Amino acid sequence: MKKILILFLMVSLIFTAIAAEKIAFEQPILITSGGQSPGALQMKVLAKASKLDYVFEKTISAADFDSGNYKTLIVVIGASGKGLGAAGIDIDAEVARVESLCQKAKEDGVKVALFQIEGGSRRGTSTDLIIDTLAPYADAVFFKLDGNEDGKFTQLEADYPIYFESFEKTSNVKSILKDNFAN
Amino acid sequence: MRKAFLVTLLFVLITCLSFATITSQTVASSLGMVSAANPYAAEVGAKILEEGGNALDAAIAVSYALGVVEPYASGLGGEGYAIISLASGEKYAVDFKAMTPAIATYEKLAELGTKISNVRYTPKGALVPGIPAGTQKIWELGATMPMADLINPSIELARNGIIVNDTFAGVVSDGYEKLLENAPEFLNDGLAWESGDLFKNEALADTLEILAAEGVESFYKGTLAKNIAEFMKENEGFITAEDMADYEAYVKEPIHGTYRGYDLYVPHPPVSGPQLIAVMNLLENFNLSAMSWDDPLAVHIIQQALVLEDVDRKFYISDPEFHTLPVEGFISKEFAKMRFMKIDLTKAMDPNTYFDNVGDAFVFDNGENYESVLLAEANKEAKSQEDIYESPSTTHFSVVDKYGNSVAWTQTISSFWGTSNFLDGYFFNNEIGNFASSFRPGDIINLTPGMRVRTTICPTIIEKDGQVKYVIGTPGGGRIISTVVQLIVDLIDFDMPIDQAVKTPKFVGYSSYKDVRIESGYPAETLEVLEKVLGHKIKEYTYPDLYFGGPNIISVENDGMMIGMGSVRRNGAASAPEM
Numbered sequence: 165m166k167k168i169l170i171l172f173l174m175v176s177l178i179f180t181a182i183a184a185e186k187i188a189f190e191q192p193i194l195i196t197s198g199g200q201s202p203g204a205l206q207m208k209v210l211a212k213a214s215k216l217d218y219v220f221e222k223t224i225s226a227a228d229f230d231s232g233n234y235k236t237l238i239v240v241i242g243a244s245g246k247g248l249g250a251a252g253i254d255i256d257a258e259v260a261r262v263e264s265l266c267q268k269a270k271e272d273g274v275k276v277a278l279f280q281i282e283g284g285s286r287r288g289t290s291t292d293l294i295i296d297t298l299a300p301y302a303d304a305v306f307f308k309l310d311g312n313e314d315g316k317f318t319q320l321e322a323d324y325p326i327y328f329e330s331f332e333k334t335s336n337v338k339s340i341l342k343d344n345f346a347n
Numbered sequence: 348m349r350k351a352f353l354v355t356l357l358f359v360l361i362t363c364l365s366f367a368t369i370t371s372q373t374v375a376s377s378l379g380m381v382s383a384a385n386p387y388a389a390e391v392g393a394k395i396l397e398e399g400g401n402a403l404d405a406a407i408a409v410s411y412a413l414g415v416v417e418p419y420a421s422g423l424g425g426e427g428y429a430i431i432s433l434a435s436g437e438k439y440a441v442d443f444k445a446m447t448p449a450i451a452t453y454e455k456l457a458e459l460g461t462k463i464s465n466v467r468y469t470p471k472g473a474l475v476p477g478i479p480a481g482t483q484k485i486w487e488l489g490a491t492m493p494m495a496d497l498i499n500p501s502i503e504l505a506r507n508g509i510i511v512n513d514t515f516a517g518v519v520s521d522g523y524e525k526l527l528e529n530a531p532e533f534l535n536d537g538l539a540w541e542s543g544d545l546f547k548n549e550a551l552a553d554t555l556e557i558l559a560a561e562g563v564e565s566f567y568k569g570t571l572a573k574n575i576a577e578f579m580k581e582n583e584g585f586i587t588a589e590d591m592a593d594y595e596a597y598v599k600e601p602i603h604g605t606y607r608g609y610d611l612y613v614p615h616p617p618v619s620g621p622q623l624i625a626v627m628n629l630l631e632n633f634n635l636s637a638m639s640w641d642d643p644l645a646v647h648i649i650q651q652a653l654v655l656e657d658v659d660r661k662f663y664i665s666d667p668e669f670h671t672l673p674v675e676g677f678i679s680k681e682f683a684k685m686r687f688m689k690i691d692l693t694k695a696m697d698p699n700t701y702f703d704n705v706g707d708a709f710v711f712d713n714g715e716n717y718e719s720v721l722l723a724e725a726n727k728e729a730k731s732q733e734d735i736y737e738s739p740s741t742t743h744f745s746v747v748d749k750y751g752n753s754v755a756w757t758q759t760i761s762s763f764w765g766t767s768n769f770l771d772g773y774f775f776n777n778e779i780g781n782f783a784s785s786f787r788p789g790d791i792i793n794l795t796p797g798m799r800v801r802t803t804i805c806p807t808i809i810e811k812d813g814q815v816k817y818v819i820g821t822p823g824g825g826r827i828i829s830t831v832v833q834l835i836v837d838l839i840d841f842d843m844p845i846d847q848a849v850k851t852p853k854f855v856g857y858s859s860y861k862d863v864r865i866e867s868g869y870p871a872e873t874l875e876v877l878e879k880v881l882g883h884k885i886k887e888y889t890y891p892d893l894y895f896g897g898p899n900i901i902s903v904e905n906d907g908m909m910i911g912m913g914s915v916r917r918n919g920a921a922s923a924p925e926m
Contacts, residue, residue, distance in 0.1 A: 202523035202539065209527070209537040246521065283541075285517060334538050 170315040187304050187327040189275055189345045190235035191217040196224050198262040198294045200251050201242030203282045206334060214341040223251050226264035231272035236345065237265065239298060240279045243290030255290045259297050266301035275303045277345075280317075281334050283308035292316065299324055306331065306340055367925040368393040373846050373912050376923030380909035381405055382899040383744035384420070384822070386920035387509050388412040389899075389913065391500045392746055393922035395492070402752035403431065403490040404497055407482045409744050410758060411501040414478070414773060415551060416509050418533075419518045419763045420742040420822065423554065423566065424775040426477040426799075427758030428614045429485060430601050432808045432815055434751030439488055440601040440614050443481025444799035445474035445778045446594055448585040453786045453794055455585075463784050463794065468525055470584030472766040472777035474800070475594045476566075478758055483563040484596040489752070495559040502559065505552035505772070508545040514893070514918045516542045522764045530769035551772025567591045571771065578770045601808075604678055606631055607839055610810040616667050617801040619828050621677045622660040626652050626832050628683030629690075635840040640851055641869050643876035644692065647883070649836060650863055651690045653829050653856025659686075659706050660828075661858065665791035666798045672791075676711030684717040695882045698861035741804060741822030745901045747909050753815045753901075755806035759822070778802070803827045809835070815903050817845075821914075823896025826864075829855040830896040838902070845902045845912045853895040866890040891916040 195211060195218055197204030208220040219234075229237075239262055248258060269276050278298055280286070299305070299320055304327035307317045312330065321328045329344075331337060370390045374380065379402070381392035391412040392405035400408075406429065414422030421427070426445035432438050451471075456462055466472045486494055511519075519526065519539045526533055532550075540546055557565055565571050568591070576588035601612040604624030611627065613620030629652045638645040663677050676682055686706050689696075696704065710720050741759035760776040768775050781802055782794040792801050805827055806820040817838060821830045830853050837848040852868035862884040863877065877883040888894060897914030901921070904910065911921025 202520050205524055205527060206538050213537065282520065285513070285520065285542075334541060335536065 170318065187344055188347045189277055189304070190347045191345065192234050193218040193236040193238055193345060194224070194229065194234045195220045195238045195240065196262070196265065197222045197247070198239040198241040198278075198298060199243035199255075199258060199291055200247030200253070201244035201282060201286055202247070203242040203279070203286065204240040206281060207238065207240045207279060207337070210337050210341060214338050214346065216341060216345055223253065223261070224265065225261055226268045229265055229268055231268055231274050234274055236275045236277060237269040238277045238279060239266065240281060241291060241294050241298070242280065242282045242286040243288060243294060255293070259294055262294065263297050263301075266298050270301050276301050278302045278305045279337070280305075280307040280311050281337055283311040284313055287311050287316070295320070302326055304329070304344070306337070308332070308334065368397055368922050369925045370920050370922040372915070372920055373910065374921040374923045375908055375910045376926055377749065377907050377909065378924040378926060379405070379748045380901045380911040380921060380923045381409060381744065381746050382901050382911035382913055382919065382921040383409055383413065384742045384897055384899055384914055384917050384919045385413065385416045385512075386913070386918070386922065387416045387504060388744065389920045389922035391504070392744070393924055394500065395497065396748055397924040398492075400492045401489070401750055402746045402748040402754045403485055403488060404492045405748065406744070406746045406754040406756050407486055407490060407494070408497040408500055409746065410478060410482055410756065411498050411555065412504060413742055413744070413758070415501050415504045415548060417515070417742055418548065418551075418774060419515070419522065420740050421478065421758040421760055422773040423479055424473065424476045424765060424770075424773045425758055425760040426474070426776055426778065427481055427756065428618050428804055428806055429481065429754055429756040430612050430614060430806045430808050431485065431488060432612060432753045432810070433489060438601050438612055440599045441481055441484050441488070441596060442599070442615065442799070443477035443484065443596040444617060444802070445477050445776050446590070447474050447794065447796050447798045447800070448587065448590045449796045450587070451585040451779065451794060451796060463779055463782060467762070467777045467780040468529070468767050470579055470582040470766060470768050470775065472779045473584055473586055473768070473775035474778045475586055475590045476776060477594065477596060479558065479563045479566040480594055480596040481758075484598060488598065494562070498555050498559040502552050502555045505548040505555060508547035511540045511542055511544045511546050512918045513542050515546070516540055518763050522767065525764060525767040529767040530774070533769050548772050554771040554773065567594055574771055582768065602674070602678060604628065606835065608811065609816065609839060612808045612810070613805060616664045616672055616674065617799050619660065619664065619803045619805040621674050622656050622664060622828055623805050623807065623831060624678040625656045625659060625683060625686070626828065627835060628678070628680050629656065629686045630832070630836065631680075632684065632687040635836055636842075640837055640841050640843070641873050643873045643881065646854060646869070646873065646877060647695065647881050648690060648692070649832060650854060650856035650883070651696060652686070653832060654696065654701060654858050655686050655689055655704065655706070657828070657856065657858040658701050658704060659708060662705055662791070663708050665801050669795055669798050670791045673708040673712040676708035679711045679714075681715065681717045681720075682706060682708055682711040685720065693881070701858045741824070743806060743820035743822055743897070744899050745818035745820065745911070747815065747818055747901050747903060751815070753808055753818050755808050755818045755820050757804040757806045757820045757822070759802075759804065805831050807831060817900065817902050819898060819900040821896035821898035823894070825857045825859060826853075826855050826894065826896050829853065829857065830898060834898055834900065845900055845910055849898055849900060849912045850915055852890050855895070862886045864888060864894070866892055866895055893917055
C-alpha cells in the first residue's frame with residue numbers, strides 16, 4: 165500500500181514538474197559539491213556542455229564566496245567518504261561549509277539550486293543529512309528518480325513549497341540546465 | 348530445392364537450440380561449469396564448453412571477456428596467475444605476472460623528481476602486462492579450439508555492448524575523477540556510466556580483432572606492441588618495445604599442500620600460494636569442526652593464524668628469480684607447529700607486536716623438525732614492514748569441464764582502473780604501487796627491473812583422492828587469503844555447501860590492520876566475546892561488502908555434478924551448458 169502511495173506521489177510529482185512553469189536561474193553560476201562525491205565533477209562537465217557561464221569550486225568556503233559575482237549557487241549533493249578524505253574534511257565540517265555557503269547566498273540574494281544527480285547509489289545517512297540541512301535554503305531541487313524510491317524528495321516537496329524537478333538519467337541534466345539556467 | 352531449404356533451416360534451428368546455456372548466481376550441471384565475476388563472462392565460457400571446448404578453451408575465452416565486461420578489474424593491460432589440473436593428472440601453475448620495465452628504478456624516479464606513490468596513476472605506474480602471454484601459454488598447454496575462436500565472443504561483446512550493472516556503475520563513479528582526467532574517451536560522453544546503460548568499447552573490439560587475426564605476438568612484438576611503446580614514450584612511461592618483446596609467461600608445477608586429507612594446489616611466489624598452505628597447516632592443528640563458523644573461538648583462531656602468516660608472507664614471498672625464499676620451510680607442517688604455538692586461545696596478540704613474531708621459515712627449509720628448532724636459541728630483532736595498500740580490485744574465475752579438466756584463474760590490473768591510462772580500449776595495470784615506496788636494504792620488494800612484484804592472489808584447486816573437489820579464488824587485495832581460508836574451512840571443516848560458504852559473512856586477519864574487519868551477520872555474542880574477552884578491536888562492515896572480495900567458485904560432487912556459485916558481493920554468476 166505504501167509503495168502504491170509512493171508510486172502515485174512520484175507520478176504526480178513528475179506530472180507536476182512537467183506541468184509547472186520552469187524556474188529561471190540566472191548566470192553567472194557557482195557550482196560546488198555538497199559531500200565531495202563525483203557528482204559535482206559531472207555537473208561541471210554538464211555545465212560546460214550546456215555552455216553555461218559558471219565557476220566550479222569543489223570546496224569553496226563562505227568566506228571565499230564572493231556573492232556579488234554570482235546570481236546562482238548550485239550545490240551538487242552526494243556524500244563520499246573517499247571524496248571527503250581526499251579533501252581533508254569530515255562530514256560535519258562539510259555540512260557546516262555548504263550550509264554557511266547557502267546562508268550567505270540567501271542573505272545576498274543569490275538563488276540556490278540543489279542537485280542530487282547520482283541517484284539511489286549515492287543516498288545514505290550523510291547524503292540525507294546534507295539534503296535536510298540545505299533544503300530550507302533552496303529555491304529549487306533537482307533529483308534523479310531512482311534516488312527517490314523511498315519518497316525522500318516527495319516528502320521534501322510536501323514540506324517545502326519550492327520548485328522540484330526529477331530526471332531519469334544524469335545526461336538529462338543537460339536539458340534541465342539549458343531550460344532553467346541559461347538565462 | 349524447397350526440401351533442401353527446410354532441412355537446412357531445421358539444422359540451423361537444432362544447432363541454435365542445442366547451444367543452450369544456463370546462467371544464474373548458483374548453477375548445477377554435469378556438462379561443465381564456469382563461475383566468474385560477471386554473467387556475460389561466465390556465459391562466454393559456458394558457450395565454449397557447450398561447443399565442445401575444454402576448460403582451458405573456456406578459461407581463455409573468459410579471460411578476454413572479463414576485460415570487456417569488467418574493464419576496471421582486468422584486461423589486456425593486466426597480469427595474473429592460473430592453476431590448471433588436467434584429466435591426465437598433469438598440473439600446471441602459469442605465472443603471467445607483470446614484469447618491471449628495464450629503466451624502472453628508484454634512481455630513475457629520483458632523477459625525475461618523483462617517487463612510486465606519485466606515479467601510481469600515471470603511465471610510469473605500469474609494468475609490462477602479462478595477460479595476453481598467459482592466455483597463449485595456457486592455450487599451448489592443452490586448449491583444443493583456435494585462439495581466434497576464443498577471442499571472437501569478446502569482440503562481439505565489445506562491439507555490440509553490454510548492459511552496465513550496479514558494480515560497474517559503482518566502480519565508474521568511484522574512479523570518475525581519474526577517468527575524466529586520464530581516459531575521458533572511456534566515459535559516456537564525459538559522464539559516468541550508469542546501471543542500465545549500454546556500454547560499448549569499439550576501440551577494444553578493434554584491438555581484439557588484431558589479436559585474433561595476428562596472434563598474441565602482435566601484443567608483444569607487433570602492431571599492438573608498437574602502440575604501447577609509442578604511448579609510453581609520448582606519455583613518459585617506462586615500458587619500451589624491448590620490455591614488451593622480452594616478456595614471457597612461466598609454467599611450473601603448482602605448489603602442493605594438504606589439509607585434513609585434501610590436496611591443495613596453489614601458485615608459487617610472488618603470489619600467496621605458500622602463505623595459504625602455511626595458514627592451512629597451522630589451522631590443521633585445531634579441531635575447528637568441533638566449533639561452528641560463528642563461534643568466537645573459531646574466528647579468533649583463524650584470524651590470528653591469518654595475521655601470523657601474513658607477517659611471514661612479508662618476509663618470505665617475493666619473486667624467486669631475484670630472492671632466495673624458504674618456500675619448503677614456509678609450507679612445512681613443522682614450521683606450522685611453531686606458529687601454532689604462538690596462538691593464545693585466551694587473548695588476541697597485541698597488534699603492536701605483530702612483527703616481533705616473524706617465524707623463521709629458513710631453518711625448516713632443510714626438513715628440520717620443530718622440536719630441534721625450539722631447542723635452539725634464536726635472537727630475533729624486532730622487524731618492521733611497510734604497509735602497502737592493496738586494492739579490493741582484481742577478478743577471479745573458476746572453470747571445470749566434463750572431461751575432468753579444471754582451471755582456477757585470477758587476473759588484475761592492480762587498483763580498479765589501474766593507472767587509469769586508456770589505450771586501444773584497455774587500461775594499464777599499476778602494479779608499481781606494490782613495490783616498497785623507497786629502497787630499503789634487505790627488503791625483498793625493492794623496485795627491481797625484470798622483477799614480478801609480490802601480490803596476494805591465490806587461485807586454488809582442491810582435490811580429494813585424486814579428484815577435483817573445489818576450484819576457488821577471489822579478488823580483494825589484502826583480504827584475499829582471509830576469504831580463501833574461510834572458504835576452505837567452511838567447506839571442509841564446517842561442511843557447508845558452496846553457496847553457503849560464499850554467502851557466509853567474512854572477516855580479515857591481516858598484519859597491516861590492528862583491528863578485525865568483519866562483515867555484519869555474526870551473532871552479537873560472538874562479537875562481544877571477541878572484543879571483551881579476547882581483546883580484539885572490531886570494525887564491522889554492512890553485509891555484503893565488496894571489500895571482502897568476490898569469490899567465484901565451483902564444487903564437484905562425488906557423482907560428478909558440478910555446482911557453480913558467483914560472487915554475491917559483485918554481481919558474479921555461474922554458467923553451464925544446459926542439461
